[in-house]
Amino acid sequence: MARAAVLPPTRLPPTLPLLSLLLLLLRETGAQDVWVRVLPEVRGRLGDTVELPCHLLPPTSNVRVSQVTWQRLDSATVAAFHPSFGVQFPNPPFNKERLSFVRATQDTNMDLRDATLAFRGLMVEDEGNYTCEFATFPNGTRRGVTWLRVIAQPENHAEAQEVTVAQEPMPVARCVAEGGRPPARITWISSLGGEARDTQESGLQVGTVTVVSRYTLVPDSRVDGVKVMCRVEHESLEEPVLLPVTLSVRYPPEVSISGYDDNWYLGRTEATLTCDVRSNPGPTGYDWSTTSGVFPTSVVVQGPQLLVHSVDRLVNTTFICTATNAVGTGRAEQVIFVRDTPQASRNVGPLVGGVVGGTFLVLLLAGGALAFVLLRGRRKRKSPGGGEGGGNDDDDRGSYDVKTQMFGNGGPVFWRSTAPEPVKADGRGEEEEEEEEEEKAEEGLMLPPSGSLKDDMESHLDGSLISRRAVYV
Numbered sequence: 001m002a003r004a005a006v007l008p009p010t011r012l013p014p015t016l017p018l019l020s021l022l023l024l025l026l027r028e029t030g031a032q033d034v035w036v037r038v039l040p041e042v043r044g045r046l047g048d049t050v051e052l053p054c055h056l057l058p059p060t061s062n063v064r065v066s067q068v069t070w071q072r073l074d075s076a077t078v079a080a081f082h083p084s085f086g087v088q089f090p091n092p093p094f095n096k097e098r099l100s101f102v103r104a105t106q107d108t109n110m111d112l113r114d115a116t117l118a119f120r121g122l123m124v125e126d127e128g129n130y131t132c133e134f135a136t137f138p139n140g141t142r143r144g145v146t147w148l149r150v151i152a153q154p155e156n157h158a159e160a161q162e163v164t165v166a167q168e169p170m171p172v173a174r175c176v177a178e179g180g181r182p183p184a185r186i187t188w189i190s191s192l193g194g195e196a197r198d199t200q201e202s203g204l205q206v207g208t209v210t211v212v213s214r215y216t217l218v219p220d221s222r223v224d225g226v227k228v229m230c231r232v233e234h235e236s237l238e239e240p241v242l243l244p245v246t247l248s249v250r251y252p253p254e255v256s257i258s259g260y261d262d263n264w265y266l267g268r269t270e271a272t273l274t275c276d277v278r279s280n281p282g283p284t285g286y287d288w289s290t291t292s293g294v295f296p297t298s299v300v301v302q303g304p305q306l307l308v309h310s311v312d313r314l315v316n317t318t319f320i321c322t323a324t325n326a327v328g329t330g331r332a333e334q335v336i337f338v339r340d341t342p343q344a345s346r347n348v349g350p351l352v353g354g355v356v357g358g359t360f361l362v363l364l365l366a367g368g369a370l371a372f373v374l375l376r377g378r379r380k381r382k383s384p385g386g387g388e389g390g391g392n393d394d395d396d397r398g399s400y401d402v403k404t405q406m407f408g409n410g411g412p413v414f415w416r417s418t419a420p421e422p423v424k425a426d427g428r429g430e431e432e433e434e435e436e437e438e439e440k441a442e443e444g445l446m447l448p449p450s451g452s453l454k455d456d457m458e459s460h461l462d463g464s465l466i467s468r469r470a471v472y473v
């Protein structure tokens with residue numbers, strides 16, 4: 001049978017080697033002459049084999065050992081060795097099947113110095129303080145005490161406990177350290193701010209403890225899918241065990257509608273609304289309706305999508321998407337405002353909304369370019385500095401050079417680097433300039449650079465934020 005080494009002392013504080021040395025010195029009892037060296041503490045795993053070392057020192061001394069005994073601190077002798085009479089295990093639970101002297105055998109000559117004792121099949125009952133005692137001649141009795149500790153490494157596992165949204169705190173994950181001795185310590189790593197509720201019960205093996213920790217919080221939909229970590233600490237583990245758990249909270253659909261760009265006009269083709277749903281489990285069905293009760297014939301429903309092939313007056317209504325799953329129902333409304341004509345300054349809508357006929361886009365761009373050229377011309381005529389440098393459209397478009405810009409009489413000088421913006425030489429005010437910068441930043445996020453349209457565009461970001469409400473049923 002393989003000998004289990006003494007458990008690694010990794011869980012012990014770093015000061016311990018020093019301390020044990022000190023203890024050793026203290027425990028090496030007796031006067032200056034001979035003394036007994038033992039370990040103050042030995043840890044063995046349940047079921048394993050463990051050795052309790054015991055030596056009479058110094059090895060050079062010429063005292064005679066007449067007998068060696070191991071006793072539990074309650075004074076019951078568990079093992080004895082006599083050079084003439086041999087080995088005895090007088091206490092039945094500590095029989096020769098389980099106990100043995102490692103070096104002291106009948107063959108050993110009279111100079112017995114090593115009384116190391118081995119335990120096989122370590123049991124919980126073996127835990128205790130053992131005295132190793134040498135009877136010497138002529139110096140008398142010398143002894144040392146070792147604390148034998150029996151350790152059991154816990155089996156660890158963790159899992160989510162699926163729950164449905166609620167107002168009350170409840171366990172959402174469970175972490176189990178089975179059969180630890182001493183009991184394992186369980187903590188949770190999470191930013192959710194739940195609390196751990198621990199219980200202990202006895203493990204399968206006598207003397208072991210199973211610790212169950214339940215991570216408890218008020219389960220709302222934001223908890224669904226979040227990962228938390230169970231951390232198990234035990235002295236038999238070199239490092240804490242980390243067990244990830246993905247939480248699962250069942251909740252009814254949380255619905256919003258996307259796709260409306262505030263520029264739906266009569267005759268517009270291929271407008272789309274999408275019903276965006278978060279839920280657990282996934283939605284089983286979508287239902288589209290209108291507040292008026294009349295459902296436009298020009299509208300086609302495809303699951304979560306609502307396709308309008310051609311916008312007409314019937315679409316001028318409020319659409320409701322209702323989504324259902326096993327837990328419940330959620331809905332959202334979208335007010336659609338149908339215009340008679342496209343909104344001139346918001347004609348970038350299709351790019352946001354997604355779908356637009358290619359021909360139509362080209363038409364829009366052409367129209368925009370025309371408007372730009374006209375406006376440009378007007379501005380230049382009005383502005384005092386009009387026409388100085390950078391006046392023509394080709395220069396304006398996408399200049400990436402580092403440029404300086406000067407305003408009025410000794411006004412501020414701006415250094416611009418790598419800004420894909422045309423140089424303005426039309427002497428407009430500083431504030432106006434800054435506003436335009438912001439606009440362009442927004443365009444830059446959403447649009448391919450359509451230089452000629454820039455001046456006539458407004459931010460369309462607001463257009464996509466219109467009146468959406470998510471409603472629970």
Ligand SMILES: *[C@@H]1O[C@H](CO)[C@@H](O)[C@H](O)[C@H]1NC(C)=O
Nearest residue numbers: 073127128129145146147148
């Ligand atoms: C053994 O002795 C140590 C101190 O010397 C003590 O802390 C421990 O509780 C004792 N163990 C048993 C099982 O009596």
Ligand SMILES: *[C@@H]1O[C@H](CO)[C@@H](O)[C@H](O)[C@H]1NC(C)=O
Nearest residue numbers: 031033034061062063138139
């Ligand atoms: C113990 O034995 C040694 C010889 O090994 C002797 O020198 C010493 O005096 C003895 N001490 C006592 C306390 O009997």
Ligand SMILES: *[C@@H]1O[C@H](CO)[C@@H](O)[C@H](O)[C@H]1NC(C)=O
Nearest residue numbers: 266313316317337338339340
């Ligand atoms: C859509 O309805 C609004 C009032 O809710 C109305 O002002 C608007 O003119 C309507 N649009 C069309 C194209 O009829």
